[in-house]
Amino acid sequence: MKGQWDVKLLLLEGPTDISFFAPLLKKVYGFREAPKDLHDKIPLGKNFENPQSSPLSRPICLVKDNQAVVMFHVGGKDRLSKALKLVISSLHIWEEHFRPNLIGVARDIDTEHDVVNWARNVLSSFNPVERDGALVVNDVEVVPFGIGSVEINNPNVYEKKELELLLTALAEKESTLSQFERSLNQLKEDAQRRLKPKDVMHVLAIAKDYDGDSMSGLYRKFVEKLINEKPELIEGLLRESGLKEFLDRITG
Amino acid sequence: MKGQWDVKLLLLEGPTDISFFAPLLKKVYGFREAPKDLHDKIPLGKNFENPQSSPLSRPICLVKDNQAVVMFHVGGKDRLSKALKLVISSLHIWEEHFRPNLIGVARDIDTEHDVVNWARNVLSSFNPVERDGALVVNDVEVVPFGIGSVEINNPNVYEKKELELLLTALAEKESTLSQFERSLNQLKEDAQRRLKPKDVMHVLAIAKDYDGDSMSGLYRKFVEKLINEKPELIEGLLRESGLKEFLDRITG
Incomplete structure (x- = not known):
């Protein structure tokens, strides 16, 4: 297929997050696993032999019509900022008809109550412009999201935001x-x-x-x-x- | 190093078993991780890209003096018998100075109270000879071991032998x-x-x-x-x- 794809990336902390997001995208949003030839278009995270050496590990690509969501887990929260910068600076290596137009970055909130501010700091050297809770860099929207914003009101449980x-x-x-x-x-x-x-x-x-x-x-x-x-x-x-x-x- | 090695294999069910046996061999028995050139002598389980396709996954080799213990996990109890037969029938592909002389096979007991009998059935086509709780096939000893033989006497816990x-x-x-x-x-x-x-x-x-x-x-x-x-x-x-x-x- 050589048509134009609507590609969005989703950067996640670890494999645990993939286990949570993949079923939601598949069963709630109707996505399915992409065929292998689409996977081959993803120019990052090919380093399967030694994923420890790269902040971007084996990607998972889900599709629906002409939409593609490419999920990466980066191997820990500490590596999320490095991975985000790496993705932003290497957008040109994607084929033009399969180039991401939006990058979602989901991280545990923990004690970081303002994840937009966190992303703004990470991206400061790219001079991002803010629009609707997103940071725009080179026409690509970066949408930060904090995981763990929910109340449970259980006296036995400490509400750690993760x-x-x-x-x-x-x-x-x-x-x-x-x-x-x-x-x-x-x-x-x-x-x-x-x-x-x-x-x-x-x-x-x-x-x-x-x-x-x-x-x-x-x-x-x-x-x-x-x-x-x-x-x-x-x-x-x-x-x-x-x-x-x-x-x-x-x-x- | 080209001297004669005393090589023993240890076939295990899954990665969980590796997590248990490796620290024992290292810290109680004084073994350490083998250098890479020894790992390269192991002619099985090289299929790192797709370990699911082989009953023998990435081996772990531990050494002490001229002794080597090569551990494999096979990806589940059901695959243990296939892996054991595969190892027995492919002993000739090991270099002569690094060929196993003993194969330990450790599995959860579960409901199989006689693991020697289980191994005897698995190996029946090789006509094994029994000696000291081991089964000898082509001069190689196969030593079966049942994991989970211990009593805890706790009324809240069902003593599943694993x-x-x-x-x-x-x-x-x-x-x-x-x-x-x-x-x-x-x-x-x-x-x-x-x-x-x-x-x-x-x-x-x-x-x-x-x-x-x-x-x-x-x-x-x-x-x-x-x-x-x-x-x-x-x-x-x-x-x-x-x-x-x-x-x-x-x-x-």
């Missing part, structure tokens, strides 16, 4: 948390600290009788199952966390 | 389990079933404030820390579980 807080909110909506409320309370007592969202994920693993080695595998299964069985919970979370607006823009 | 039961026993010796006993009890109540050893590992993750994505990363850190700080607990576990005898043979 991906797992969104999943904790889902587990609460889905009533797993209330079913395991006494366990959460006892774990808090025994650990002598409030539980972090990542701790709650370990309780979710027990609740779901999950046997896999990676926690991100649990996240993927949990999100996929909810999309299929209780899509209204997913929609509620997308609205509350600001994710809907962000994903609408990435897929718009 | 790697995680050994780690559960360690967590008990190390007193994490007694500190979280009320949590385990409450989790059992809320889950409405006895906890499996893998469930206990999720509680261990909370107890240790572990943030990583893979459970095997937790196992590795837990074992390494105990070897350094409470080696007597590790030695006790090695004896009780039969692992000492097995590892002595692999490293002997």
Whole structure:
């Protein structure tokens, strides 16, 4: 296919984020895995043998009609700024009909309450112009997004603003948390600290009788199952966390 | 180095097992990572690009003096028998001075109480001769080992005979389990079933404030820390579980 593509990039911290975003893009937004010849058009992150050496690891490309969303995880939050700068300065190496016009950058909020400001600092040497919450550099929009903006109001859980807080909110909506409320309370007592969202994920693993080695595998299964069985919970979370607006823009 | 090597193979189910066995071989038995030129002598499992296509994935080679232990994980218990047969029938492709003389095969016991019998069935077409709990095929000893032979006597935990039961026993010796006993009890109540050893590992993750994505990363850190700080607990576990005898043979 040689037509013009509407290509958007999505830079993510780690594989865990891919496990969360991929099912949403596929099952809520109707994207599917791109055929191999499209993957071959992606000029970055080919270094499969040693992904540690590059801040951009194996890309995942999803498509829908003439739209493509290329997801990279960069191997940790610390590498996100380096990866963003690298992508911005190498846009010319993409074929013209498959060149990104928008770069979404999603990171855990943690203690960084203003992710637009964070992105502005990262991109300062490119003199970005601000427009609608995005930073425009060389006609490309950079849209920063902070993951973890949701409230759960559970006295046992410390609201650390990260991906797992969104999943904790889902587990609460889905009533797993209330079913395991006494366990959460006892774990808090025994650990002598409030539980972090990542701790709650370990309780979710027990609740779901999950046997896999990676926690991100649990996240993927949990999100996929909810999309299929209780899509209204997913929609509620997308609205509350600001994710809907962000994903609408990435897929718009 | 062109001298004669004493090479032993260790076939394991999955990456989780590597995370358990590697620290033991290194820190208890004094092995270290082999230099790259030795790795290059291993004629199997080179298919890094697509490890799914082979039952033998990326090997890990540890050395001590003229001894080498080459560990493979095969990607699941179901593939262990295929991998064992493949290794036995391809011994001739190893260079003569770096050819294995012993193959250890460690698998979760699960419901297979007689792993020697399991190995005998797997190897039946090679007409193995039995000697000291090993099966001899073409002058090579195959030593089967069942992982999970240990008792924990905890009313909240179902003693599923797998790697995680050994780690559960360690967590008990190390007193994490007694500190979280009320949590385990409450989790059992809320889950409405006895906890499996893998469930206990999720509680261990909370107890240790572990943030990583893979459970095997937790196992590795837990074992390494105990070897350094409470080696007597590790030695006790090695004896009780039969692992000492097995590892002595692999490293002997």
